[in-house]
Amino acid sequence: MLSPKIVRRVKFWRVLCMAFSAFIFNTTEFLPVALLSDIAESFQMSVSQTGLIITIYAWIVSLLSLPFMLLTAKIERRGLLIKLFILFILSHILSCIAWNFQILVISRIGIAxxxxxxxxxxxxxxxxxxxxxxxxxxxxxxxxxxxxxxxLGLPLGRMIGQWLGWRITFGVIGIVAFVVLIFLYKLLPYLVSKNAGTLKSVPILFQRPLLVGLFVLTAIVISAHFIAYSYIEPFMIQEVNISASETTLILLLFGCAGMIASILFSRFYRLGPAKFLLFAMLLLTYSLFSLWLLKKNSAFTYPLVLIWGIGIAGIGLSLQIRILQLAPDATDVAMAIFSGIYNIGIGSGALLGNQVMQHLGLSYIGIVGGVFTLFSIMCF
Structure with missing residues (x-):
């Protein structure tokens, strides 16, 4: 029989495997953004046409999260996770060898x-x-x-793509996923589906006012964030007048802010959950409205992006754990709804940001996003 110390260590490695799984899933989701020009060139297409793979991916996740969750609700979780990774790996192999854009889209659908x-x-x-x-x-x-x-994921993926080609980047992700799959196979115990929920859970969940409120809050806040974040690169270059290389550093800083937020969350969230979420929303609102000021003083760019990243990451963490607490009898269904709404927020925010650019101008994306978050705080 294993000692408590060893059991605790094994549990830590299991969680670490899940965290690394999240790393590769998030890396591949946004990787086309970093490789879009190369992909477009290889298929002799425009960047705007090639960008459809990003939109298709987000909307597929939005539409299929709940249906597929319900279809797999009774499946043992370890086996389901292994099957997911097999599909994930095979889809990346198809991405690596895609002989036309349509095949690449099919491979991305498998990943989605x-x-x-x-x-x-x-x-x-x-x-x-x-x-x-x-x-x-x-x-x-x-x-x-x-x-x-x-x-790390996006910069490394872009570097590999520049050195060896975008196909190799997808191939490398497939190889890394295979290694993670082996660890999951070795470390994870048999996990019976627990409190996953069924189709009957959906109307029950929507009868819980606090849970519905969190879903609405998710849609508004994530849309607000992506109104600005979807166009952060052209905003920094055209409005703040900084170089493309410095913009890359800013995006890296944004990712680092997410790590800081996760540390703050683990230490302070339990002391006051509602206050933590409200504070994170205030940080996001402040950051979005303050983007306008960067036109006059770019010196505040780095601290502002850091605050922005901490705010949005803190919101995401707070929403996830609160939803788990409010739906203990149907956690997976609730998280599937959350994932779908989150991706709807991504797509809606990008679309609204595009409309803001066309009708008001690029400099207004932060202000419009800030209005959305301010409204959500008033409703909070």
């Missing part, structure tokens, strides 16, 4: 399907795998894995 189920089950699964007194910290570690995708 695995993504939709993964993020529906991973938060509750990570909490189950963690030691009893480290559940909030486990969720923070999962968030750190997601944040590292922006800090």
């Amino acid at each position: 399907i695995s993504h939709s189920i993964f993020w529906a089950i991973t938060a509750s699964l990570t909490v189950r795998l963690a030691p009893r007194d480290k559940k909030a910290q486990a969720l923070g570690l999962l968030a750190m894995g997601s944040a590292l995708a922006m800090v």
